Amino acid sequence: MSTRWYPIYQRGNPQLRVFLPNFWMKLVRPHPKQLPNIVHFHCSMEMTKYDIKNYLEKIYEVPVVDVRTKINMGKFKKDVVKGYVIKEDDVKVAFVTLPKTMTFKYPDLFEKSINEEEEHAKSLDESKKNFRKYIDHNKSRPDIPSWFSI
Amino acid sequence: MNTVIIKNIFRSTTTLCMRSQKSINTAAACIVKRDFHTTKPTQDLMEFFDAKKNWPETNIRVGRAWKLDELRLKSNTDLHKLWYVLLKERNMLYTMEHECNERVRLFPNPERIDKVEESMNNIESVIRERNIAYYKLETGETGERPVKDVINLIGMPEKYQPSEYDTPKFMNTRWVRPYLKHGFINSLAVKKFRRLYNEKIHSEVRKAHNRDFNHVQHLLKRFPNLDMDTLKAEYPNVDIEKAKRTKKSRGHFMPTY
Incomplete structure (x- = not known):
């Protein structure tokens, strides 16, 4: 469970034990219309759904029901002056479903x-x-x- | 004789008792110390955000990063705990930075991220040191991932760290065919690239040599009484005797007639 060394699948699927995970996750503001128990994250590109679930459950002690992920491709931009093309980084987005009873409202930080x-x-x-x-x-x-x- | 032995035994038992007393005392001290801990209570997802009092702040002051020497004093357990503290802190900072960017605000003190990352790198290097030391003691090898010198696709030498593949090397026809047999290394494009690349390197060396040679000639012209040994030490690959004979190093002089 880290970006340094991620072993491939082996027969019998031995459990991965990682002592210093270096994955990052950031909690981002969700779409305007969103169920109250769904939270949006951006995370390291190498993370799988299981990684995200384990990360939240083990490190943050947040119960997780379901995780869905997608990769948003970064935009291609043209430099205004010189005309060369720049690509922004791709982002892995995780939609995490909390249990029905839990709700999370993204706080307004600049109130x-x-x-x-x-x-x-x-x-x-x-x-x-x-x-x-x-x-x-x-x-x-x-x-x-x-x-x-x- | 017997009395001496008995005396010795008695003495040793008393010291043992004393020692155990001491250890009990220290254990008690530990328990007392353990009552006071500064771990934050878990706040679930709000741990991804800074403390509420810091939200309107424009300047958040923090200390410095953990240094290597400080971390070397810590036990493995402590480093493990500290790693998770830093990991959470970094996630928090990333979240705050992202939100600030979204709302077009200035993120206060962005150097906090660098400090956390530096600390994390230091922890990793300390753990690595310990791992290497342990492996060397137990097996005589470093236990690091091995590094091989290989020739890469464009014919350049490269350091390669072997990684895991789901198909073994001898079965992987997709890799063997293009790469080794009639592949990129022997292709026209790679050969052309190598030729031009070698030419570039060669001309760089040649230009550097010419530059030094010219410089030495001009030095000889301006300072005819130079210390030759120093000059030789400064420009070891310049033929100084040859430089002395050239026209450029002679300088101007008035004829004596």
């Missing part, structure tokens, strides 16, 4: 920080203060440039 004006005023104040400090610092030596001392 509180929406007040942009306040943020703007704060940064303006900060820069004013820094400028004041610089002026005060250089009062006795007006010819010296700002980079000369700390």
Whole structure:
């Protein structure tokens, strides 16, 4: 269960034991219309459905009923100036179904920080203060440039 | 005689008792210490997100990455636990970064990801060191994946790490036919590539040699009293006697008549 060394199937299917899995998963915002017990993930390309199930159950202790995966192909883009073609990375998407009783709502992370004006005023104040400090610092030596001392 | 033996036995038993007392004390200390632990309670899927108080923050301050020397002091169990802590942290950071990008926000302190990755790489290298040491002790070999020197499809030498295949090599006709018998190595395209590639390498060497030779000539022209041994050491593959005889190294001089 890692991207470093993934043994192929052998007869008898011996159990894989991995001590340091290096797979990553990120929880992404689902489509607008989605059942409340389905969670969307992006994950390492090498992960299988069983890997995803084990990863969530063993590491995060989240019960998993079903996993479906697909690979989204990255977009091909043309550079505006030079015209060469760039391809974005492919992404493996996992749709994980939780038990019926569990629900997961993707949280709104930027609820509180929406007040942009306040943020703007704060940064303006900060820069004013820094400028004041610089002026005060250089009062006795007006010819010296700002980079000369700390 | 007997008394001496009895005395010795008595002494040893008392020391044993003392020792066991000590061990009981340390065990008690361990139990007391174990009561205090800082592991977060599992929060299920919310572990993929940062702590709630960090959501509106624009600057999140964290410490440095784990160093190799610190990790070398840890036991295997500790490293194993730490690995999972870091793995969860990395997943959390990836999730937050993705969401920030989706919502067109600045991800605060992206260097956190680098720090976690550095720590994870360090753990891996420490574990690898231990594994190599163990294998060398037990079997005399490193236990690493073997590396072979092979010629690759375009005729270049390459390091190849053998990996598992579902069909054995002798049965794999698809691999043997194109690759070895009348395959790419002997093809016209590969031969042409090799010829041009060798030419490129050869001309690079030739140009470097000419450049050095010219430079030495000009040095001799400007500084006729140079220390020849130093010059020889600096440019070992330049024939200095030949450089001295050339026209370029002679310099200008006024005729004496």
